Amino acid sequence: MRLVAEGLSATRGEDLIFQDISFEIAGGEALVVKGPNGSGKSTLLRVLAGLLPAESGTAKLLAAPHPVERLGEACHYLGHRNAMKRELTVDENLAFWKDFFGDFPGDAGVDVDEAVESVGLGGIAHLPFGYLSAGQQRRMAMAKLLVAWRPVWILDEPTAALDVAAETMFAGLVMAHLGRGGIAIAATHQPLGLDGVKELRMTGFAGVAETVW
Numbered sequence: 001m002r003l004v005a006e007g008l009s010a011t012r013g014e015d016l017i018f019q020d021i022s023f024e025i026a027g028g029e030a031l032v033v034k035g036p037n038g039s040g041k042s043t044l045l046r047v048l049a050g051l052l053p054a055e056s057g058t059a060k061l062l063a064a065p066h067p068v069e070r071l072g073e074a075c076h077y078l079g080h081r082n083a084m085k086r087e088l089t090v091d092e093n094l095a096f097w098k099d100f101f102g103d104f105p106g107d108a109g110v111d112v113d114e115a116v117e118s119v120g121l122g123g124i125a126h127l128p129f130g131y132l133s134a135g136q137q138r139r140m141a142m143a144k145l146l147v148a149w150r151p152v153w154i155l156d157e158p159t160a161a162l163d164v165a166a167e168t169m170f171a172g173l174v175m176a177h178l179g180r181g182g183i184a185i186a187a188t189h190q191p192l193g194l195d196g197v198k199e200l201r202m203t204g205f206a207g208v209a210e211t212v213w
């Protein structure tokens, strides 16, 4: 499996945010997107996840024997917001997402109990999501990545508001995902604790993006 981005550019409103971004990552690899505030990291992730159209260029997943028409279909997107209903319990939220997403061909997500255990919060999944602390809510949002299989994880500041133990836990989840042949692309200002990752540095349109491998 390979994710290939070629000549991507994107606009927000009237403004060109970045242009001519190209990179390639294989199954089992992670790409960390770095750059100052406003340089376009979130915009790039949203383009890859299919949530914003690219102005030009392409991003494709070459994934025999499961060809993918649109990259977004193969992606889990964990954005700044957790996308969980505050009034529903954690169990109910995760069961909804498991059912809604379903599995992408090739592998399967774990059940809700196992996902909650994996993020270290077994025992509180019966509580309404809104009762949880900010860090616990973020951990539970990470559990969404586990309940349905998607080969590509798109992660926007995944560890913001997390303590050191949770950062370590999340690095373990990402490593396990890579170990299953998955791909992870993360925008972050903090080190994710992953070894041997590729890096893409965004400099904003004032200085066009530069890649560092």
Ligand SMILES: Nc1ncnc2c1ncn2[C@@H]1O[C@H](COP(=O)(O)OP(=O)(O)OP(=O)(O)O)[C@@H](O)[C@H]1O
Residues within 6 Å of the ligand: 012, 013, 017, 035, 036, 037, 038, 039, 040, 041, 042, 043, 044, 187
């Ligand atoms: N909906 C929008 N309409 C117009 N401009 C936008 C919109 N959303 C973002 N922008 C602009 O696009 C540029 C890139 O924003 P983006 O959120 O991609 O940056 P970022 O690198 O992720 O920043 P940060 O590190 O602060 O999260 C910024 O100048 C921002 O003001």
